[in-house]
Amino acid sequence: MLFILAWRNVWRNKKRSLIIIAAITAGLSCGLLASAVMYGMYESLINSTIDRELGHIQIHSIEFDEEKILNDTIPDFKSVLNEIKKIPEISGLSSRVIIEGMCSSASSSRGVKINGIVPEDEIKVTTIQKQIIEGSYFSSNLSAEVVIGKKLAENLDVKIRSKIVLSFQDFEGNIVYAAFRVAGIYRTESSLYDQSVIFVKQSELFSLLNSKDFSHEISLRLNSFQQVDSVYSKLSKKFPTLSVKDWKLLAPEIKVYYEILDIQLYFFMGIILFALLFGITNTMLMSVIERIREIGILIALGMKRSKIFLMIIIETIALSLVGGIAGLIVGVIIIEIVNSTGINLSAFTEGLSQFSISTVLYPVLPLSFYPIITIMIIFSAIIAAIYPAIKAIRLKPATAIRTY
Amino acid sequence: MKLIELTDVSRIYDETIVPVKAVDNVSLQIDTGEFTAIVGPSGSGKTTLLNLIGGLDQPTSGKILVDGTDISTYKEDELINFRLHHIGFVFQAYNLIPVFTAKENVEFIMLLQNISKEEREKKAISFLEAVGLKERINNFPTELSGGQQQRVAVARALASTPSFVLADEPTANLDSVSAESLLDLMEDLNEKHNMTFIFSTHDEKVIKRAHRIIQLRDGRIEKDIVTKKNN
Numbered sequence: 001m002l003f004i005l006a007w008r009n010v011w012r013n014k015k016r017s018l019i020i021i022a023a024i025t026a027g028l029s030c031g032l033l034a035s036a037v038m039y040g041m042y043e044s045l046i047n048s049t050i051d052r053e054l055g056h057i058q059i060h061s062i063e064f065d066e067e068k069i070l071n072d073t074i075p076d077f078k079s080v081l082n083e084i085k086k087i088p089e090i091s092g093l094s095s096r097v098i099i100e101g102m103c104s105s106a107s108s109s110r111g112v113k114i115n116g117i118v119p120e121d122e123i124k125v126t127t128i129q130k131q132i133i134e135g136s137y138f139s140s141n142l143s144a145e146v147v148i149g150k151k152l153a154e155n156l157d158v159k160i161r162s163k164i165v166l167s168f169q170d171f172e173g174n175i176v177y178a179a180f181r182v183a184g185i186y187r188t189e190s191s192l193y194d195q196s197v198i199f200v201k202q203s204e205l206f207s208l209l210n211s212k213d214f215s216h217e218i219s220l221r222l223n224s225f226q227q228v229d230s231v232y233s234k235l236s237k238k239f240p241t242l243s244v245k246d247w248k249l250l251a252p253e254i255k256v257y258y259e260i261l262d263i264q265l266y267f268f269m270g271i272i273l274f275a276l277l278f279g280i281t282n283t284m285l286m287s288v289i290e291r292i293r294e295i296g297i298l299i300a301l302g303m304k305r306s307k308i309f310l311m312i313i314i315e316t317i318a319l320s321l322v323g324g325i326a327g328l329i330v331g332v333i334i335i336e337i338v339n340s341t342g343i344n345l346s347a348f349t350e351g352l353s354q355f356s357i358s359t360v361l362y363p364v365l366p367l368s369f370y371p372i373i374t375i376m377i378i379f380s381a382i383i384a385a386i387y388p389a390i391k392a393i394r395l396k397p398a399t400a401i402r403t404y
Numbered sequence: 405m406k407l408i409e410l411t412d413v414s415r416i417y418d419e420t421i422v423p424v425k426a427v428d429n430v431s432l433q434i435d436t437g438e439f440t441a442i443v444g445p446s447g448s449g450k451t452t453l454l455n456l457i458g459g460l461d462q463p464t465s466g467k468i469l470v471d472g473t474d475i476s477t478y479k480e481d482e483l484i485n486f487r488l489h490h491i492g493f494v495f496q497a498y499n500l501i502p503v504f505t506a507k508e509n510v511e512f513i514m515l516l517q518n519i520s521k522e523e524r525e526k527k528a529i530s531f532l533e534a535v536g537l538k539e540r541i542n543n544f545p546t547e548l549s550g551g552q553q554q555r556v557a558v559a560r561a562l563a564s565t566p567s568f569v570l571a572d573e574p575t576a577n578l579d580s581v582s583a584e585s586l587l588d589l590m591e592d593l594n595e596k597h598n599m600t601f602i603f604s605t606h607d608e609k610v611i612k613r614a615h616r617i618i619q620l621r622d623g624r625i626e627k628d629i630v631t632k633k634n635n
Contacts, residue, residue: 304485
């Protein structure tokens, strides 16, 4: 009955209640959309980094991890590959040769990371093939092909089929020179990546180095993001003499973003709720002041002050929850609509590419966000109700029942 | 049987600034079954005396015994509990809870007494029947006339099975027909169920029906006249 009383009291002054409910709905839904955009932005950063380069997990020799020199190859990498292939969660794996070298055209030179790959394997792990904007992603019948980034192509002033010369040290420290033709030009979300990473077939590197097959890096892609932790621990146990790292260890700065993002968003929503809290307090205070005589009657009849306090708290929670739930529903609908179309930020391509963020943003919020926001709304309502509730319980019944 | 006993009761407001003696050294006794009117001009202390008897206010000095219990030393929480179980209130402006129906208004006091839902409903309906509002149990106060609202207030006062009912100017907002009808009801309850009623009033209709009239002036009892012996 106390709940019925509180609920009906909320709707006594419909206009006033609807105004504060509308304010909560608007504030919350806009806050959720802004949070979803931020979350989508960070998710884009994480996904693009994983899709473009890292994969979910990488394996190196421990020495390569420290120095990244040519000799630090994965010992007996073929048996490592065979072992990894037995893990069912793995959807793709790419063995890479990684060499630091120079890339020169007729007009300029740049330091680059040369990724020697098996093109058919690489497409199962990263998305470089899909990001080709000119030319093609290697053709099986041609040799000495290189795929470079758009930014590097601009820096070297080269086009498709242009010739470039790659130079790097062999195992003995001698400089190897080799001419390659540009087969494809890619563009990713990161301009830094585009100007510093090139791809060649690893078989060509083996012949240039006059060496048998070897590998510096095995990059893995899993069936789902959620499997990373379990597969990572499985591989760490299986290969204790190798360096096994998941994407969080490979890109710790992104991991930190990822970890503080939730805190940032809750803090952001907390600020919105804090601002709304004053509106709720004001509404409830007006409601209490309008009902001084009635509250006095309740106390006179024998209603304990603790129950009066509880009644005001329930009224405030009910009022806030109606606005809060409406805000959550409106927020989810807006996020879903915007998520289906995406937000085109191509006008800011230059700036966004510095941070490896896609130019089309898809706002998204994890499901776990919503119950926590609901708890935050209830918590805010309780805080908002305290002052009006104290005002109500301090009333003297003999005076209050004569207030008109 | 002695129900209420006031001994040298005074109530002084604004003691530290300009002291106002609203009730000045009043002693009186009210027995079970009385139908008593406290009368007097405005500012004579009627309402203050009623508040003191009803535990809505505490005396500055003196002793108030109700059913042999001294309530003048009670703390706020004890007074709330005392009012809930011993006193039925009928106020001048009806003062029903506007968001509750007639039945819910009567039920609410029993809810505070932790009476079960079934019993509450049964009792609420029977009290509303007793005050002649059987057909109006699901109406909200705004859908009832002043007289009907005051009848609901009487039903609410009786629902807590109090030792006595305090009625502060109960007919002040009613037309003469509704006022007479309400007084008939109260008189009937007094005669049939020996329910004690204490009124504060200016209304001649109430004064005429009262069995005892306590007249106040400047916070003191000026006259105390018994017009009709209790049954």
